Amino acid sequence: MAAAPERVPSRIVVVGASAAGLTTVEALRRFGHDGALTLIGDEPHLPYDRPPLSKQLLDGTWEPDRLRLRAPEALDALGLDLRLGTRATALDTDRREVCLADGERVGYDALVVATGLSARRLPGTRGLAGAHVLRTLDDALALRESLRGGARLVVVGGGFVGAEAAAVARTLGAEVTLVTDEPAPLADALGAEVAGMLAGLHRAHGVRLSTGVPVREVTADAGAVTGVRLADGRLIEADAVLMGIGADPNTGWLRGSGLRLDNGVVCDATLRADDGVWAAGDIANWPAPEGGSRRVEHRTNAAEQGIAVARAVLAGPEAAVPFETVPYVWSDQYDLRLQTYGRTRGAERVRVVEGGTDQLRLVAVYGTSDRVTGIVGVNLPRRTRAYRRLLTGNAASDENAVGAGWDAVDAIAREDAAPVPQRTAG
Amino acid sequence: MRVTVDQDKCVGSGQCVLAAERVFDQRDEDGVVILLDAEPPAELDEDVRQAAVVCPALAIELSE
Numbered sequence: 001m002a003a004a005p006e007r008v009p010s011r012i013v014v015v016g017a018s019a020a021g022l023t024t025v026e027a028l029r030r031f032g033h034d035g036a037l038t039l040i041g042d043e044p045h046l047p048y049d050r051p052p053l054s055k056q057l058l059d060g061t062w063e064p065d066r067l068r069l070r071a072p073e074a075l076d077a078l079g080l081d082l083r084l085g086t087r088a089t090a091l092d093t094d095r096r097e098v099c100l101a102d103g104e105r106v107g108y109d110a111l112v113v114a115t116g117l118s119a120r121r122l123p124g125t126r127g128l129a130g131a132h133v134l135r136t137l138d139d140a141l142a143l144r145e146s147l148r149g150g151a152r153l154v155v156v157g158g159g160f161v162g163a164e165a166a167a168v169a170r171t172l173g174a175e176v177t178l179v180t181d182e183p184a185p186l187a188d189a190l191g192a193e194v195a196g197m198l199a200g201l202h203r204a205h206g207v208r209l210s211t212g213v214p215v216r217e218v219t220a221d222a223g224a225v226t227g228v229r230l231a232d233g234r235l236i237e238a239d240a241v242l243m244g245i246g247a248d249p250n251t252g253w254l255r256g257s258g259l260r261l262d263n264g265v266v267c268d269a270t271l272r273a274d275d276g277v278w279a280a281g282d283i284a285n286w287p288a289p290e291g292g293s294r295r296v297e298h299r300t301n302a303a304e305q306g307i308a309v310a311r312a313v314l315a316g317p318e319a320a321v322p323f324e325t326v327p328y329v330w331s332d333q334y335d336l337r338l339q340t341y342g343r344t345r346g347a348e349r350v351r352v353v354e355g356g357t358d359q360l361r362l363v364a365v366y367g368t369s370d371r372v373t374g375i376v377g378v379n380l381p382r383r384t385r386a387y388r389r390l391l392t393g394n395a396a397s398d399e400n401a402v403g404a405g406w407d408a409v410d411a412i413a414r415e416d417a418a419p420v421p422q423r424t425a426g
Numbered sequence: 427m428r429v430t431v432d433q434d435k436c437v438g439s440g441q442c443v444l445a446a447e448r449v450f451d452q453r454d455e456d457g458v459v460i461l462l463d464a465e466p467p468a469e470l471d472e473d474v475r476q477a478a479v480v481c482p483a484l485a486i487e488l489s490e
């Protein structure tokens with residue numbers, strides 16, 4: 001049931017050459033688009049993967065080559081008009097043209113916006129030596145360089161990127177202080193119990209945690225960072241400061257285009273933003289099945305949306321189907337791998353159903369008072385996946401239900417719980 | 427189609443198992459991928475491709 005030939009877009013342009021953009025162009029070719037296909041990205045590097053930036057690249061076990069999303073030959077085989085080191089500066093939806101920094105205009109029949117996010121900075125830190133963010137390969141290499149020789153690092157922000165970088169910096173021998181205004185790093189995302197366990201682990205590895213007090217400013221002298229001043233006046237001295245305070249959607253180039261911009265590019269359930277325009281990856285903001293809207297900053301989501309958008313573009317708006325997903329994200333800190341399905345932020349109820357925080361391995365179920373919304377696993381990957389089915393819906397009985405009720409949890413725990421080895425004494 | 431997996435790269439996400447559970451499984455202890463069928467039947471081609479594309483570690487390679 002292919003769309004009528006005249007409806008199939010012949011020129012497709014994808015802006016943003018990272019996980020989402022690359023998956024989109026690859027899927028377009030796989031699904032049979034043999035017309036012109038342009039991929040525009042402002043970074044000079046061949047498309048690379050970001051999760052290792054705060055893990056294997058930062059700790060030095062991997063070099064940049066290993067982060068490549070595709071081998072150069074595989075990229076060649078896609079027959080792209082690949083424009084790297086090229087920034088899109090504006091979008092003209094009336095004439096269906098993307099404007100590039102050098103003044104060129106690239107026409108499209110279908111456009112996919114996949115320009116992702118940029119790391120947030122504290123005011124006055126741009127150009128300051130020793131002031132780091134961690135979003136790009138260049139950021140990661142600069143941070144890695146600054147962690148040599150027992151440097152004093154202050155990580156501002158208790159999110160995943162900051163927590164991972166703090167762990168790596170400790171293993172590299174840096175003196176590390178992590179500052180967050182939350183009660184513990186990741187407290188907001190994971191709740192008190194699991195975040196408390198992680199905080200204990202960071203302390204045990206020698207990370208100093210400063211919690212509950214926000215940062216006032218990064219202090220500097222002669223163009224270089226000297227420390228971080230907290231809201232209560234305390235100064236923490238530092239040779240390097242990593243700002244892990246989140247990231248904002250790269251929508252600047254879309255201002256005035258007529259696209260709706262609100263916490264990313266606002267799309268419908270099929271990820272379509274406007275006539276001939278779709279969005280994929282970290283930048284896409286689409287209606288959540290449980291109501292409200294949803295934007296997900298996860299690697300797997302970027303790939304899934306790339307595939308979904310490729311399908312939607314080729315199918316046309318009438319035939320496109322809503323994008324559905326169970327968001328998945330993982331994080332590595334020390335020897336601990338944490339995996340999350342669904343939504344855990346702001347859960348009203350959290351129940352550890354297997355293992356326990358004292359064992360450093362567990363499965364915990366998160367939700368509202370009556371529905372399960374998310375699963376967190378620590379070092380129990382296969383068991384964690386077993387609980388994912390609580391999130392795939394029992395829509396037959398209630399069309400708004402996206403998660404199972406709590407009574408379903410025990411059934412899984414009973415059915416197939418593998419005995420969790422007890423920790424040996426000592 | 428031939429499937430190979432790189433267990434050193436695998437981050438144990440289980441996304442491949444969700445996409446094609448007749449072809450992939452995970453080790454109990456660390457979640458690293460186990461290849462159940464290196465030459466899956468043609469009717470699983472699309473599922474296996476989906477697995478390779480969504481694998482967040484790019485640990486699955488396919489050849490025709």
Ligand SMILES: Cc1cc2nc3c(=O)[nH]c(=O)nc-3n(C[C@H](O)[C@H](O)[C@H](O)COP(=O)(O)OP(=O)(O)OC[C@H]3O[C@@H](n4cnc5c(N)ncnc54)[C@H](O)[C@@H]3O)c2cc1C
Pocket residue numbers: 015016017018019020021040041042043049050051052053054086087088089114115116117118134135136161250253280281282283296297298299300302328329330331332
């Ligand atoms: C340090 C770090 C660690 C992470 N770890 C994990 C993890 O463990 N697990 C997980 O699930 N996720 C992780 N993530 C998140 C994951 O990397 C993202 O979800 C993913 O990169 C999103 O892909 P994307 O293609 O949507 O956006 P991005 O990766 O942000 O790519 C967008 C691209 O578009 C380019 N661009 C922006 N504006 C323009 C323009 N105007 N013109 C041309 N090009 C432009 C950007 O330079 C960039 O190359 C991590 C992210 C970071 C930064």
Ligand code: SF4
Pocket residue numbers: 431435436437438439440441442443450452457458459477480481482483484485486
């Ligand atoms: S999807 Fe990739 S990373 Fe995840 S378990 Fe399978 S091979 Fe490993």
